[in-house]
Amino acid sequence: MSRNGPFQPSIAPCNSRPAAPGRAPFCGLSPRTLARFLGLDILEEQYAFASDSVTGYTSAQKIPDHWVATTCGYCSVGCGMHIGVKDGRAVSVRGDEQHKANFGKLCPKGLSEHYTLEAENRLRYPVLRRKGRLERIGWDDALDVMARQFQGVQDRHGPQSLGVISTGQLVTEEFYTLGKLVQLGLGTSNFCGNTTLCMATAVAGYKRSFGSDGPPGAYEDLEKADVVFLIGANIAENHPILFHRLEKNPNRTLIVADPRVTKTAMMADVFLPLKPRSDLALVNGIAHILVKNGLIDRTYIDRHTTGFAEFERFVEKYTPEFVSAITGLDQEQIYRTALLFGHAKAAFIGWTMGVNHSTKGTETVNAIVNLSLITGNVGRAGAAPFSITGQCNAMGTREAGFTSSMPGYRKFESRKDREDLAALWNIDPARIPTARGLAYPDIIEAAVARKIRALWVIGTNPVVSYPNVDVLRQGLQDLEFLVVQDGYHPSPTTELADLVLPAAIWGEKEGTYTNSERRVSKVNKAVEPPGEARSDMDIFLALARRLGSYDELFPGWTGPRDAFDEWKRVSSGRLCDYSGMTYELLEAHGGIQWPFPAGSSPAKTSRLYADGRFETADGKARIWCADWEPFPEQPDSQFPFTLNTGRTVEHWHTRTKTGNVPILEHLSPRAWVEMNPSDAKRLRMKPHEKVDILSRRGCVEMVELRVTETVAPGQIFMPFHFAEWNVNQVTQSAFDPISREPNYKQCAVRVQKAGTL
Secondary structure (H helix, E strand, O other), X not given: OOOOOOOOOXXXXXXXXXXXXXXXXXXXXXXXXXXXXXXXXXXXXXXXXXXXXXXXXXXXXXXXXXXXXXXXXXXXXXXXXXXXXEOOEEEEEEEOOOOOOOOOOOOHHHHOHHHHHHOOOEOOOOEEEEOOEEEEXXXXXXXHHHHHHHHHHHHHHOHHHEEEEXXXXXXXXHHHHHHHHHHHHHOOOOEEEXXXXXXXXXXXXXXXXXXXXXXXXXXXXXXXXXXXXXXXXXXXXXXXXXXXXXXXXXXXXXXXXXXXXXXXXXXXXXXXXXOOOXXXXXXXXXXXXXXXXXXXOHHHHHHHEEOHXXXXXXXXXXXXXXXXXXXXXXXXXXXXXXXXXXXXXXXXXXEOHHHHOOOOHHHHHHHXXXXXXXXXXXXXXXXXEEEOOOEXXXXXXXHHOOOOOEOOOEOOXXXXXXXXXXXXXXXXXXXXXXXXXXXXXXXXXXXXXXOOOEEEEEOOOHHHHXXXXXXXXXXXXXXXXXXEEEOEOOOOOHHHXXXXXXXXXXXXXXXXXXXXXXXXXXXXXXXXXXXXXXXXXXXXXXXXXXXXXXXXXOOOOOOHHHHHHHHHHHHOOOOOOOOOOOHHHHHHOOOEEOOOOOOOOOOOOOOOOOOOOOOOOOOOEEOOOOOOOOOOOOOOOOOOEEEEEEOOOOOOOOOOOHHHOHHHHHHOOOOEEEEOHHHHHHOOOOOOOEEEEEOOOOEEEEEEEEEOOOOOOOEEXXXXXXXXXXXXXXXXXXXXXXXXXXXXXXXXXXXEEOOOO
């Protein structure tokens, strides 16, 4: 029976001749198929129901032999869940009612996550390109080829000619292991991750304001704040479990600032439909009103911050009149928002990609943090400037991954930090780089310039996710050797690889994830990976043996527990202290927030900077002056629309996983573009007709048009999940100069009826 379609009996006669008189005309069918065709077999076993002690009356096929506790592998909320296992297969999932992130709730992706394990395109064995074709090879040969090719490229072009691009979806133990392997074993500092495409701006902003990365608040603050201000954050659709927690707070006033009338905006008490990329002006305008009306905490400012005097002069020009002209908001809306925030007992500001995906993203984060600092809304219950992270373990790689900072939030430029880390690892400090290597977009530009000659891509699909994707394609095609390590094949990226390594995914390996509120949760193995697929940890250790660095960097290591034990020592005494954690404690308490030094109690909610002391040289937070600027590519007569991109609740990133989950794919099988009715009328376009979207860089063809007032005139919106309708054919190569995160959210395009190119 087809997995995705109706029953189609295969009726094949015994011979090419008609059946002889008196002979059964269906002799080519199995007895089961014949019975099904004749209506005698109603698939009773397949559709039988039964009672289960945990889930109640449900499909008998979904009642497991046992449940395995774990953590969801999609977004950063970090939901606890259980995988139901029957006969060695994952057959169901359910939320963990004891987990402190979600208390048993799951979103549509989490509720169907077990289907990702048996997708038809799971990669089961290594493949190597020979004479233009990818052919199956053994693991020993694959690892030998990989080590030989990497070392050959580095011998010919220098150590920095190798680049590595990772993900936010490995377990922390794998991130920690990979960082040591790349920086010390392979000897290249050109190492980054796809988290740069979504969270680097928040990281850079926190570092500039607080002296260190790390969200200061907790999910509980959504339930305790009397004012919640969400900027470019559609949590009702993209983080629905967090919105559920917000809904538990009946006394809050919800303010939402977004160019689009999102599901979150529809539920707001105050909605601010600001123009694209005017959020920085809005935040500065709110600060202006707070300062002018004395709605600031001068005691907190004097004791715990620097830079306020300059800031006070700087925001004088951000008058309501000035900000109104930039944002398109009424002055009354701006005043009301500022007064609500200024009079709040505990104000929470949350943001996601609507802020981060911008060439001014880092400075916008600094401006948001400024609001919290000048009102004293840091380190208290309900009060926090809170970055809602993207991927399930983006925080884990930020803490331990050795990319934009050294493990434990140590700074490359700090001699003491390098010496301390070298002592923990028993190596010469001179081996540790004094500056971070190339960030993700700079690795791609270096590949185009033929400075990066070999690339290792791990758990990400850049041919769909990278902006202005033709630049990326050029860079990949010019490489001497490309390795892609993933759980799925084919994908648009694996199809370009010279070597593809099969990796285990969520549900098939052990370790930890850290969520947006710094809660470390246990990840457990429920089933075996398919075929010859191995965990990323096993692959990293096997390559270290080929490179001759295993005994020095990973002495005696066999799995994630070895990495976790060392990471606890490396993080001890740092802001992200894990030293008091054990796997057993994590499972017993529904995850534990860091910092968690040895001897700590896991019961209390953790917030950073409650004492007003920050991770800067003088212990004070920095207030920054960040000026608004128009976004880089303004619409004109040739390209009159501003394109916005984003997510939909059914899918995840490039649909590598969710595109293989039938229920999610059926709910959202194709991309679409949203346009205001006035624009559709002017262009004589009708709902559901196919259109093409063009920019100066490329075109997305045959996209379904949705006519809706959720987008303003002159703007359009399109989801970024679909390789078949890849919006990154038209997005631009514009990046935040501090964080290097792409400006996905605003570019100039035109829309025309399909087939008129």
